[in-house]
Amino acid sequence: MVKNRLPLAAMLRKPIFSLIPRPRRVRKQDLSTVRTILVMRSGGLGDVVMSTPMLEQLRKLFPRVEITYLTGRASAAVLSEPLVNDVIDFDDQIFIRKKIAPALKLASRIRKRHFDLAFMLDKHWIFGLFARLCRIPIIIGFDRHGEGFLYNLAIPFTGSKYEGQYYCDLARAVAIIKGVELEGHNGINYPPPPLAVEGCKPILYPAKKDIIWADKTASEIRKFRLQRLIGIAPGGASNPGQEFALKRWPEERYLQLVKMLLDKGYAVAIFGSGRADLRVSRSIIGRLERNRSLVHDFTGRLSILQSTALMKHCDLFITHDSGPTHLAATQTKTIALFGPTPSRRFAPENAIVIEKSLKCQPCYTLFGGFKKGCKRPACMRGISVEEVFDVAEGVLG
Known part of the structure; x- marks a missing residue:
């Protein structure tokens, strides 16, 4: 098996990022007032599908909270109730081509929604910066070789297991803080009945x-x-x-x-x-x-x-x-x-x-x-x- 050697840019970024002051950690009382959640994942269709078990776990953790998913237009159509209450799509090229003006416009649009909590499923540090521009008070995401420095809670990402398991790890980390047990699939009662799944297996709800x-x-x-x-x-x-x-x-x-x-x-x-x-x-x-x-x-x-x-x-x-x-x-x-x-x-x-x-x-x-x-x-x-x-x-x- 080929060893994943780090690019020179990644090796240089980590010590630089470590010098930046970290946001304060998430506390149990911070989560008690959450009413709106934003989940963001750009990229391909499969990336969004792999995040669906996490959405079900969030439903269990926050049963009365409104969940909005922010994703590119190419993948938005795969999401539906009861997984999410709303979907905001955007031009996929904004982050791929690093279009600053459209990114700032999108951040302004998100800022007006006043989200309480955000889960950033992309690994690049630029998405942490985007979440900060949206002025979301609690941001949770991944730390891939030092890139999680802008998050209130960053889960280590090494690419050593199923991607969906990493997404579920974010929900489990919140569960630990809240003192709630998460045991596999939520089993939301919604037609059509899903396949019997457990753990972090994706699930979809066609109309x-x-x-x-x-x-x-x-x-x-x-x-x-x-x-x-x-x-x-x-x-x-x-x-x-x-x-x-x-x-x-x-x-x-x-x-x-x-x-x-x-x-x-x-x-x-x-x-x-x-x-x-x-x-x-x-x-x-x-x-x-x-x-x-x-x-x-x-x-x-x-x-x-x-x-x-x-x-x-x-x-x-x-x-x-x-x-x-x-x-x-x-x-x-x-x-x-x-x-x-x-x-x-x-x-x-x-x-x-x-x-x-x-x-x-x-x-x-x-x-x-x-x-x-x-x-x-x-x-x-x-x-x-x-x-x-x-x-x-x-x-x-």
């Missing part, structure tokens, strides 16, 4: 209309009642302002996998969003010599929660590390293909992970982004179609 639509669609696309439906997402792996093509399993492998699934009589549903994903799905379908009627392409046609509702009807979902991985894992059995990114940090806890153990992986760093020099990742190309198909057959029985 009733999305569930009705998914039920009808699933019954229509199966040629016969007992036909197995396999979902795949061959595109994705793109966050706002970031293209993570290294995480993708090659398109040719997906094509061969689809052919093998069709030859076994399975129906296949393709999921994705955006033009790039649509090009991939059309390319795969266009090269099928037979059984095209068993392939159903939903790329770019569904909302996030519609996709989630339909994924529940898949007997199995297969994809690489991407947003659909996290959506599918909340609904059905999921095979997740991992390579450059560490599965211990990003793989859903209930997913079946297929990955190689090469000396060069993972090459995704603690500070985001990949180490230079890898253009054709052997870790992803080393995962064979036969291996994935055999695992799928084992899961399907």
Whole structure:
């Protein structure tokens, strides 16, 4: 396994940050007057999905508090009641491109809401500064190599475990201060009934209309009642302002996998969003010599929660590390293909992970982004179609 050596900038930042006076620590009496909470997470769809267990724990800790989630427009649609009361979205490019004027305007907008408590789920110190500009009295976040100096409570972040567990750690830290026990899943009674989960496993709540639509669609696309439906997402792996093509399993492998699934009589549903994903799905379908009627392409046609509702009807979902991985894992059995990114940090806890153990992986760093020099990742190309198909057959029985 590759050691995550710290960039020179990170090594220099820590001693500098340590000289800055820290805000006062959070006390139990500070939390007794909390009426409004802001949770912020920029980044990709999967990042927001992984934070949903924390939202449920906050509901248990603060049952009468209004929770607002601040996130980029690309991910906002995945959030709904009862997880949050409100969602504020913003242009993802504000923080990616370091646009100062729009960031100050957004801070002014947040400041007018007078939030009592904020949870900052991004690790970079710039988000601590943003929270201070919003004038939120209590701010809780992560300390990644000294970057939590602006928070009233900073939890160490080392990237050594599942990302969702870190988010839950923030809620648990507050629980300790409040003297409240948190035992796994909150079990909010809200239709539709979620999968039975515990610990820090994500959960989503599609609307009733999305569930009705998914039920009808699933019954229509199966040629016969007992036909197995396999979902795949061959595109994705793109966050706002970031293209993570290294995480993708090659398109040719997906094509061969689809052919093998069709030859076994399975129906296949393709999921994705955006033009790039649509090009991939059309390319795969266009090269099928037979059984095209068993392939159903939903790329770019569904909302996030519609996709989630339909994924529940898949007997199995297969994809690489991407947003659909996290959506599918909340609904059905999921095979997740991992390579450059560490599965211990990003793989859903209930997913079946297929990955190689090469000396060069993972090459995704603690500070985001990949180490230079890898253009054709052997870790992803080393995962064979036969291996994935055999695992799928084992899961399907």
